[in-house]
Amino acid sequence: MxxxxxxxxxxxxxxxxxxxxxVFVYGFIAWTAWVSLTRSKLLPRYEIKxxxxxEKLFDSPRWDTAMNNLFIFGTLFIVIxxxxxxxxxxxxxxxxxxxxxxxTIYLYPxxxxxxxxxxxxxxxxxxxxxIEATVRGWGYENFSFDWVVNPDYAIYTIVLAAVxxxxxxxxxxxxxxxxxxxxxxxxxxQVDGIPTWRIYSAIIxxxxxxxxxxxxxxxxxxxxxxxDLVIALTGGGPGYATDLPATYMYAMAFSRGDIGQxxxxxxxxxxxxxxxxxxxxxxxxxxxxxx
Amino acid sequence: xxxxAQSSKFGTYGxxxxxxxxxxxxxxxIFYMVMTSFKTDADAVKPEFLFxxxxxxxxxxxMAENYDYWRFAKNSVITAVLATVFTMFVGIPAAYAxxxxxxxxxxxxxxxxxxxxxxxxxxxxxxxxYLAKGxxxxxxxxxxxxxLSLINLPIAIWxxxxxxxxIPKDIIEAGKMDGVNTWGEIKEILVPLAWGGIxxxxxxxxxxxxxxxxxxxxxxxxxxxTLSKLIEGNRAPEGLFFGRLSAVSTAAVGPxxxxxxxxxxxxxxxxxxxxxx
Numbered sequence: 004m005x006x007x008x009x010x011x012x013x014x015x016x017x018x019x020x021x022x023x024x025x026v027f028v029y030g031f032i033a034w035t036a037w038v039s040l041t042r043s044k045l046l047p048r049y050e051i052k053x054x055x056x057x058e059k060l061f062d063s064p065r066w067d068t069a070m071n072n073l074f075i076f077g078t079l080f081i082v083i084x085x086x087x088x089x090x091x092x093x094x095x096x097x098x099x100x101x102x103x104x105x106x107t108i109y110l111y112p113x114x115x116x117x118x119x120x121x122x123x124x125x126x127x128x129x130x131x132x133x134i135e136a137t138v139r140g141w142g143y144e145n146f147s148f149d150w151v152v153n154p155d156y157a158i159y160t161i162v163l164a165a166v167x168x169x170x171x172x173x174x175x176x177x178x179x180x181x182x183x184x185x186x187x188x189x190x191x192x193q194v195d196g197i198p199t200w201r202i203y204s205a206i207i208x209x210x211x212x213x214x215x216x217x218x219x220x221x222x223x224x225x226x227x228x229x230x231d232l233v234i235a236l237t238g239g240g241p242g243y244a245t246d247l248p249a250t251y252m253y254a255m256a257f258s259r260g261d262i263g264q265x266x267x268x269x270x271x272x273x274x275x276x277x278x279x280x281x282x283x284x285x286x287x288x289x290x291x292x293x294x
Numbered sequence: 295x296x297x298x299a300q301s302s303k304f305g306t307y308g309x310x311x312x313x314x315x316x317x318x319x320x321x322x323x324i325f326y327m328v329m330t331s332f333k334t335d336a337d338a339v340k341p342e343f344l345f346x347x348x349x350x351x352x353x354x355x356x357m358a359e360n361y362d363y364w365r366f367a368k369n370s371v372i373t374a375v376l377a378t379v380f381t382m383f384v385g386i387p388a389a390y391a392x393x394x395x396x397x398x399x400x401x402x403x404x405x406x407x408x409x410x411x412x413x414x415x416x417x418x419x420x421x422x423x424y425l426a427k428g429x430x431x432x433x434x435x436x437x438x439x440x441x442l443s444l445i446n447l448p449i450a451i452w453x454x455x456x457x458x459x460x461i462p463k464d465i466i467e468a469g470k471m472d473g474v475n476t477w478g479e480i481k482e483i484l485v486p487l488a489w490g491g492i493x494x495x496x497x498x499x500x501x502x503x504x505x506x507x508x509x510x511x512x513x514x515x516x517x518x519x520t521l522s523k524l525i526e527g528n529r530a531p532e533g534l535f536f537g538r539l540s541a542v543s544t545a546a547v548g549p550x551x552x553x554x555x556x557x558x559x560x561x562x563x564x565x566x567x568x569x570x571x
Contacts, residue, residue, distance in 0.1 A: 020385075094312065116521075
């Protein structure tokens with residue numbers, strides 16, 4: 004009996020979490036997939052009607068804006084956070100004595116509620132309260148910084164706040180990566196008189212490829228799921244200018260009472276995540292089998 | 295290994311100064327909020343009082359009256375603590391089983407569980423609300439604790455696994471030889487050895503629970519509403535109650551700032567999912 008228990012213990016211990024995840028995640032996704040094929044409005048209905056919701060979704064200019072914004076926001080956010088994170092990591096990797104404290108400060112934005120920090124950014128960026136008002140108060144009457152209320156530029160304020168929030172995290176990942184590069188190779192290169200920037204670009208950065216990949220995956224899924232920050236900072240506005248798929252889904256489900264639309268947009272979001280995550284998981288599993 | 299630039303004036307003084315300047319920039323939005331919380335609502339909207347103002351504690355003293363702060367704070371503390379304890383209670387044995395009795399599917403299961411964390415919550419939110427209302431758990435702390443535990447469990451198991459698998463298997467085997475049962479192994483051998491990793495994981499899960507807004511805002515109305523709900527519901531139009539909103543916002547992130555400051559090592563380990571040891 005005890006031997007049987009010993010052998011099956013891992014499965015018994017894992018079963019509750021396994022079943023929990025299975026039922027709650029996949030069961031509910033199945034429900035959403037089903038509802039996305041119906042004409043549900045305020046309440047879910049279960050008669051399958053085909054792809055009407057998806058047709059409506061792709062015809063909707065608001066959804067178009069949301070997907071466009073996701074593309075603009077996602078690209079800028081990932082690229083800037085990675086570049087800034089790498090530069091910060093290289094800067095901190097210079098044997099600075101107070102490194103520990105500085106690293107904590109860089110990481111703080113990641114630890115704080117985005118509802119709160121997004122609100123703080125909203126105040127700072129607000130033309131009547133924050134940067135614009137302050138600089139004008141200093142006597143520069145023509146200074147203008149109204150991105151947050153300008154439909155053409157509002158999306159960039161979300162990039163700004165999101166980069167602020169995540170670049171410390173990327174920095175910490177890259178810093179760990181820089182420290183794990185083989186010192187002998189670097190010394191040899193230095194002895195050969197190779198300039199520092201060449202050592203970084205030809206030796207150190209290529210050897211950190213796996214870290215770039217993990218950082219990319221984390222940032223990409225943050226970008227697709229970003230919600231709290233948009234709600235706190237712009238609320239999707241002005242108008243629909245900063246709508247993203249997550250806020251579109253939320254608006255449909257809770258203010259428009261259009262569950263069918265909410266469900267179909269959720270399914271499309273999931274497809275986007277899958278196209279990014281599945282290749283990553285596949286490469287992870289393959290590397291395991293090779294190893 | 296670090297490439298340290300040849301010693302120069304810039305290297306010795308410039309870099310630390312630059313690093314601190316960037317640090318100040320990073321801290322500025324938080325600092326701005328804290329500073330505003332000590333201004334009156336009227337002063338807060340006047341740019342000329344940006345740095346120079348007569349500080350007041352009124353915003354904090356009236357917080358309970360204006361926003362019923364303590365009720366929300368109490369809910370935040372209760373749900374975040376219980377969810378963290380529950381997650382660790384389920385997560386530690388699960389990660390233990392994966393690390394020391396791995397089967398061929400272990401890593402697949404792990405990656406699969408982690409992949410669920412990446413899925414957009416949007417696809418799960420609505421049915422969850424529906425179910426919660428159906429079984430009468432809507433707006434209860436039980437529901438919030440359950441949801442917080444479920445959404446954080448994959449990340450907890452995965453992080454604990456990365457710490458546990460660094461412990462030599464022989465030590466656990468030795469315990470088995472001495473006739474210690476599984477529970478004893480976890481309590482007497484594993485937890486003391488992996489204490490650092492467990493603490494980092496617990497801190498991370500606590501932070502995630504405390505900050506959670508997507509679920510808690512929609513699954514609560516009054517009884518189980520947390521600080522996220524309070525802040526979300528009070529994002530006033532421009533300039534209105536600016537000072538007192540800053541105070542309540544500061545009081546909502548304050549516990550994390552202070553906790554993070556005293557547990558810097560765990561904070562860095564946790565937030566980087568164990569990548570920085």
